Amino acid sequence: MKSYVGKQITLFQFISIISGSQVSVAVLNLPRKLSEAADTDGWIALIIGWALSLIAGLAIVGVMKYYPNGTLFDLLSEYMGRWAGVLAAMLFALYFFYLMYDGLVRTILVTKTWLLPTTQSFVLMPLLLIPAYAIVRHGLRNVARYAELVIWLSLWIPFVYLFTLKHAHWLYLLPILKGGWVPVLTAVKSTIYPMLGMVEIFVLYPHLKYKQYAAKGIVIANSITMLLYLFVTIICYVYYSPEESHLFNDPVISVLKSIEFKFIERIEVPFISYYLFIFSLIWIPTMYLISFCTAWMFKQESIVVPLRLLIVLLVIGTYFYFPTYNVSTYLGGKLTLIGLTMEYIFPICLLGYLWLYKLWKKERSNP
Amino acid sequence: MIHTIARILLVAVMVLLLSSCSDQLNLENATTPLVLGMDLDKNEKFHFYLTAPVFSNRIKKKSVEMTGTAKTLRQSRSEQDAQTAGSTQGRNYQVILLGRRMLNYEGWFQMLDVIYRDARNTITDRVIVVDGSVPEMLYLNPPDQPMLPILLRGIVDSSSSHSETVSTTAHELHRQFSDKGITPYFSQVKIIGGKVRIRGTALVSKAGLYRGSLDAQETVLLRILQKNASPGLSLSYQLPQEPKKSPFATNTISFTAGKIKTKIKTGFENNRFKYDIKVSLVVGLSEHLFPFDVYHDSKQLEDIISKQVTAQFNTLIAKFQNFKVDPIGLGIYARAHEYKAFKKVEDDWGEVLSQADITVSTKVTVSSMGPVK
Numbered sequence: 001m002k003s004y005v006g007k008q009i010t011l012f013q014f015i016s017i018i019s020g021s022q023v024s025v026a027v028l029n030l031p032r033k034l035s036e037a038a039d040t041d042g043w044i045a046l047i048i049g050w051a052l053s054l055i056a057g058l059a060i061v062g063v064m065k066y067y068p069n070g071t072l073f074d075l076l077s078e079y080m081g082r083w084a085g086v087l088a089a090m091l092f093a094l095y096f097f098y099l100m101y102d103g104l105v106r107t108i109l110v111t112k113t114w115l116l117p118t119t120q121s122f123v124l125m126p127l128l129l130i131p132a133y134a135i136v137r138h139g140l141r142n143v144a145r146y147a148e149l150v151i152w153l154s155l156w157i158p159f160v161y162l163f164t165l166k167h168a169h170w171l172y173l174l175p176i177l178k179g180g181w182v183p184v185l186t187a188v189k190s191t192i193y194p195m196l197g198m199v200e201i202f203v204l205y206p207h208l209k210y211k212q213y214a215a216k217g218i219v220i221a222n223s224i225t226m227l228l229y230l231f232v233t234i235i236c237y238v239y240y241s242p243e244e245s246h247l248f249n250d251p252v253i254s255v256l257k258s259i260e261f262k263f264i265e266r267i268e269v270p271f272i273s274y275y276l277f278i279f280s281l282i283w284i285p286t287m288y289l290i291s292f293c294t295a296w297m298f299k300q301e302s303i304v305v306p307l308r309l310l311i312v313l314l315v316i317g318t319y320f321y322f323p324t325y326n327v328s329t330y331l332g333g334k335l336t337l338i339g340l341t342m343e344y345i346f347p348i349c350l351l352g353y354l355w356l357y358k359l360w361k362k363e364r365s366n367p
Numbered sequence: 368m369i370h371t372i373a374r375i376l377l378v379a380v381m382v383l384l385l386s387s388c389s390d391q392l393n394l395e396n397a398t399t400p401l402v403l404g405m406d407l408d409k410n411e412k413f414h415f416y417l418t419a420p421v422f423s424n425r426i427k428k429k430s431v432e433m434t435g436t437a438k439t440l441r442q443s444r445s446e447q448d449a450q451t452a453g454s455t456q457g458r459n460y461q462v463i464l465l466g467r468r469m470l471n472y473e474g475w476f477q478m479l480d481v482i483y484r485d486a487r488n489t490i491t492d493r494v495i496v497v498d499g500s501v502p503e504m505l506y507l508n509p510p511d512q513p514m515l516p517i518l519l520r521g522i523v524d525s526s527s528s529h530s531e532t533v534s535t536t537a538h539e540l541h542r543q544f545s546d547k548g549i550t551p552y553f554s555q556v557k558i559i560g561g562k563v564r565i566r567g568t569a570l571v572s573k574a575g576l577y578r579g580s581l582d583a584q585e586t587v588l589l590r591i592l593q594k595n596a597s598p599g600l601s602l603s604y605q606l607p608q609e610p611k612k613s614p615f616a617t618n619t620i621s622f623t624a625g626k627i628k629t630k631i632k633t634g635f636e637n638n639r640f641k642y643d644i645k646v647s648l649v650v651g652l653s654e655h656l657f658p659f660d661v662y663h664d665s666k667q668l669e670d671i672i673s674k675q676v677t678a679q680f681n682t683l684i685a686k687f688q689n690f691k692v693d694p695i696g697l698g699i700y701a702r703a704h705e706y707k708a709f710k711k712v713e714d715d716w717g718e719v720l721s722q723a724d725i726t727v728s729t730k731v732t733v734s735s736m737g738p739v740k
Contacts, residue, residue: 114486126380167539169696174703241546242702257490258538265459266489 008209011217013144016151017204018221020281021099021197023228025106028250030194030229031236035245037187040173040237043230044184049191050226052344057198057218059347064205064214066354072202073296079357086297092202093293095342096286097310099196102335103282104128104314105328110279114253114272121322122315129311132280136288136307140207143288150277158228160271161235163259168238193332194229195222196339197282199347203289398451399459400433401516403440403492405478406466406501412436413478415443416464416505418515419451430514432505441481460492461516462523463537465553466501470569470577476544482537490538493523496569498557498580509561518563523554526565530590530600531583533568544575547713548698552589555580570692572717578690581683588676588683591646592695594629601653604675609657618657620672622650625734631697633704640701640708640723646680651735661736673731680727688725691717697725 009017034042067075072092077085108124116124135146177184201218208214236251239258248254256268264270290310291303300306323331404416417433433450437443447455463482469475482488497504505515512518527534532554535543543551555569568581568589581589584603590596601623605611609618626649634641650672652661661668687693698716701709712719 117487130377130380169699171699171703175706178706241542241548243545243547244542247545258536260491265491266487 007139007141007207009141009144009204009207010209011213013148014204014208014214014217015221015224016147017144017200017281017285018197018218019224019228020147020150020278021200021285022195022221022225024279024282025103025110026194026196027229027232028106028110028252030190031233031251032246032248033190034187034233035237035242037190038183039178040242040245041177041179041184042187042190043233043237044177045187045191046226046229046233048184048188049195050222052188052191053195053198053222053226054219056344056347057201057222058215059351060198060201060343061205061215061218062351063347063354064201066358068206068211070206071296073293074206079354089293089297092199092342093290093297095199095338096289096293098331098335098338100283100286100290101314102328102331103279103286105323105331107276107279107283108322109325109328110250110253110272111276114268122319125318125322126315128276128280128283129314132284132287133307133311135284136291137304139303140204140288140292143285146284147281150281154274154278157274158231160259161232161255164235164239164255167258168235169241170238172238172240172242173234189336191229192340192344193336195225196335196343198222199343200285200289203292392454396454398431398455400447400455401459401461401514402464402505402519403460403462404464404466404497404501404505405440405469405475406464406497407468407472411468411472413438414502415440415446416501417447417455418505419455420514420516428508430508434502434505439481440478441485458487459489462519463492463494464501464504464519465494465496467496467498467569467577468500470496470571470575473574473576476540476575479537479540483541490541491536493520494535494537494540494553495519495523496553496555498555498566498569504556504558504563507558507561507563509563512563515563519556522556522563522565526583527554528597530587530596531567532565532586533590544573546696546699547573547716548693548700548702548709549696550692550694550717551575552692552694568694570687570690570694572690572692578692579686581686584679585683585686588680589694591627591629591648592631592644592680592683596624596627598625598627600624600627602676603654604672604679606657606671606675608671616656620655620657621653622672622733623653624648624650631700633697633700635701635705635708640697640705640719642697642700642723642725644680644725644727645730646676646727647730647732648676649732649734652733652737661733662740665733665736669731669733672733673729676731677727677729680729684725684727688721688723691721693717693720697723 031042034045038045063072063075067078073085073089076088104125107128108121111124112119112121135142198218201214205211205214232252236255237245239255240248240251245251253268253272256271257266259267261267287307287310288303291306294306295301295303398419400417400419402418406414406416408414414434414436418430419433421429421431431451433447435443435446435450437446444455465475482490513521523532523534526532533552535553540551540553543549550571550573552568552570555566556563557566566580567583568586570578570581572578587596587600587602601621603619603621605616605618606620607618611618628647630645632643634643659668687695693716697720698709698713
């Protein structure tokens, strides 16, 4: 077993990583996705989605309580044998890769649409990866510190969105439940993708300084994420008419275009440049996690070699192929189902298994 | 050794990435049109017009105008570049001018698609209708007035801050066109005696067809009904019961509204929408040209004013119903409160509203009479 002394992260850093990877790029089109299914009632679906994510998050923490001093892979090796650990590490490395790739692709597409339309994707990709490499290379603690820093630096953003309330039409939110519960429940599907990222706990847990607060941490992280989504979604719904709210691809950015200051036109430009920090909260932690999973499979302590391989793969791969907007949407859509399996169903099943296993063992030991 | 190579590689990569600065543009090489005009000529052919400021001391005229015909706005790009020294950047128009003639046809709104689709365009440009022809306004260049973009934006912003016209931005126009519970409206300008002047508000149908105009005072009332009027707006009425000493309108009373409250109650009865609108104004008198004992008879004065205002509100609503437009956005109230009934008729809202039963009542409270008794 590995030692985690000197690699510990605080509760706030833990919350920052989880919330950060949930929000990152997912927030951009969330209001549209919700309104496509449930019109302006989409925000109700967010609350249901939040409740579901709490169940999943608590299940993940519950699983880790069975083996507090190791990662999920150590746990599985302990309970089922090393093959299970390796299999899980492989699956999770692939899953984190999917999350990371989706985040990077979205970021590059957004940057290309709004900031640098004539710059090639394969030029932007290394640009994003160089700082990521510099951070991830130094291990989890640096990643955690980076996430914390970004969260502190971004606290002012919600206040800018309040400027758009000048054009708000609150009547657009009425009537509540206009189409009944069915559209709202359909919209819950769209809340899964923006809540993904919780499984990072499987690796982060042993690094936590105060493990007794882990459950609290996931509740706080999911609640912060939900409140932020709720805020942004309602802003978009009172700003755009119900017919308009599914017309804009990334309403969270488009909303900013109406803000007028005397000293700056097109305020969304500095914003998207700034948002790159927030977007990076998906790929920087997942890059670490991919490298960690790979290193674990080969019983390595250092993550540097897999990290370099990953970066080279991304840079070269982007040169030959880069998804279009439609492909990216398709990838994101698939992520809903895959994420549901990995982050909701898998932890709950595993928790059930561990519970039964313990029960069975107890019965065997004292008949 | 490996570290040195890694560093050199890193620097090399960074230097290569400077290539992303390739789409830079020097200000000297850019022409930045601030007004985009669109109009149809006598043969119903689409023309575009642009004015851009010229930064040079050798040139006396401070702006350059461009014009041409094109199928669409984006297509007109090459035509624009052919006429100016620099590369034309149609990215931050201050004002979009529409000729009145365009409003005789449906589909002009689709022509503006590029404004919304090209993410680099601003959407806070004011949309203004020209009562007359756009080229006439663009080539006017009066020597005693500021440049057209500054002038137009200035007069629209200042009049709309007094609620005397509306300030419809490109984004707001998009909302008004897509929201089924409201019909579009924008400010209107006209050349009168060689000067550019605001002429109230133009109303169009959902399809974009011109329906009618409102004058300044009617626009103030419209803004009150939209709950969009800023305090400080001013209204004047001529009271028929007071004597008038021609040629002076000595029967006039003017007041400034401080506190404005509008309440709209929505109902649906007998297959008709029913609106009960209550407006309450707390006003300060700014002039009354006839003798009146405000101190003792303020109640009577309030009644007289309320009656005048209510009458004008009713004429205004009758006008909307006659034009089959809904610039107030009553449909938004219908959707919020009578969702099922509204959903059935939303595509035909102008027609349905013209059958609706709308009552307006006004309550005016005189809070101050000024320093003169």
